[in-house]
Amino acid sequence: MTQGTDGPVIETSGLTKRFGGKSAVDDVTLDVRRGEVYGFVGLNGAGKTTFMRMLVGLARPTAGSLKVLGHSRLTNPVLRRVGTTIERPAFYPGMTGRQNLSLLARYSGMGDADIDAALKTVDLADRAGDRFRTYSLGMKQRLALASALMGEPELLILDEPANGLDPSGMAAMRELIREQAARGCTVMLSSHLLGEIAQVCDRVGVLHHGRLIAVGTTAEIEAQYGARPALLVTCDDTGKAASVARDLDGVQDVSEQDGGILVYAPEDAAGALNSALVAAGITVRGIRPNERSLEDVFLEMTSDTANEGRA
Numbered sequence: 001m002t003q004g005t006d007g008p009v010i011e012t013s014g015l016t017k018r019f020g021g022k023s024a025v026d027d028v029t030l031d032v033r034r035g036e037v038y039g040f041v042g043l044n045g046a047g048k049t050t051f052m053r054m055l056v057g058l059a060r061p062t063a064g065s066l067k068v069l070g071h072s073r074l075t076n077p078v079l080r081r082v083g084t085t086i087e088r089p090a091f092y093p094g095m096t097g098r099q100n101l102s103l104l105a106r107y108s109g110m111g112d113a114d115i116d117a118a119l120k121t122v123d124l125a126d127r128a129g130d131r132f133r134t135y136s137l138g139m140k141q142r143l144a145l146a147s148a149l150m151g152e153p154e155l156l157i158l159d160e161p162a163n164g165l166d167p168s169g170m171a172a173m174r175e176l177i178r179e180q181a182a183r184g185c186t187v188m189l190s191s192h193l194l195g196e197i198a199q200v201c202d203r204v205g206v207l208h209h210g211r212l213i214a215v216g217t218t219a220e221i222e223a224q225y226g227a228r229p230a231l232l233v234t235c236d237d238t239g240k241a242a243s244v245a246r247d248l249d250g251v252q253d254v255s256e257q258d259g260g261i262l263v264y265a266p267e268d269a270a271g272a273l274n275s276a277l278v279a280a281g282i283t284v285r286g287i288r289p290n291e292r293s294l295e296d297v298f299l300e301m302t303s304d305t306a307n308e309g310r311a
């Protein structure tokens, strides 16, 4: 594998793309290290595709700078070391998977060995002789990935590779991505689901309205955004229960829920909370720590009220 640089494989500084007056990507500074799987997560329209398009020269930045494989000029020799599914290749439905790949391979000066290796990697070798139109969605996604893998690129940039896949298709896609990382390939992929991407990525960057609002390992992001401990109390008379809970030591905040209250307090406050509620005549049916999924954390991070005032 060609080693172009010891520095980051992707490096952007203040990268910005505006369409008219609107910033699709707004002042994004990030780096992706060699061999890393970096997940780019954001809701629809957050700017993920636009960011990735700039990385492969399909869109020109309005401001800021970028380097890919150590190069700020994205010439063909640099881009040949990058595999991408950003612009999903327009496969011909009446041609076989292999014929479709052959067309693309010819463009980039690659041969049968590259096609065979890519088909084998994505586990499509057995169906390579079937027409594209007979492929399932998962197989279509894998063929797109095969087109990106031809020639064993050093960097893979995959836009929503798991989109539309069922759970087993997603698991297969994750395995494929990890295999690529294991052979030393750097991978940047995007998704609108943090929970899905967290399982495969070393680090995650959260994009919201074009801005990078958090970067870190999933554990770091959870610690930063999801570590607010809370107790979920199921009880009657939630209004009264909330006011009793608010008066207790160690309780930071209380919100009323359907059929109970959510009390922001450490887990060891559960005993005192239960006693106080029962003493106030409230029927407590249960108290348990409030488990937050990664997806809850992500939705809270990308809710517009959560981001008011945050740079």
Ligand SMILES: Nc1ncnc2c1ncn2[C@@H]1O[C@H](COP(=O)(O)OP(=O)(O)OP(=O)(O)O)[C@@H](O)[C@H]1O
Binding pocket: 019, 023, 024, 042, 043, 044, 045, 046, 047, 048, 049, 050, 051, 192
């Ligand atoms: N060529 C364009 N002209 C005008 N606006 C554009 C163009 N491309 C993207 N946008 C706008 O930029 C914003 C970011 O779009 P982008 O496709 O990058 O987001 P995304 O995070 O990839 O979303 P999705 O998951 O829906 O693909 C959106 O508001 C979109 O409408």
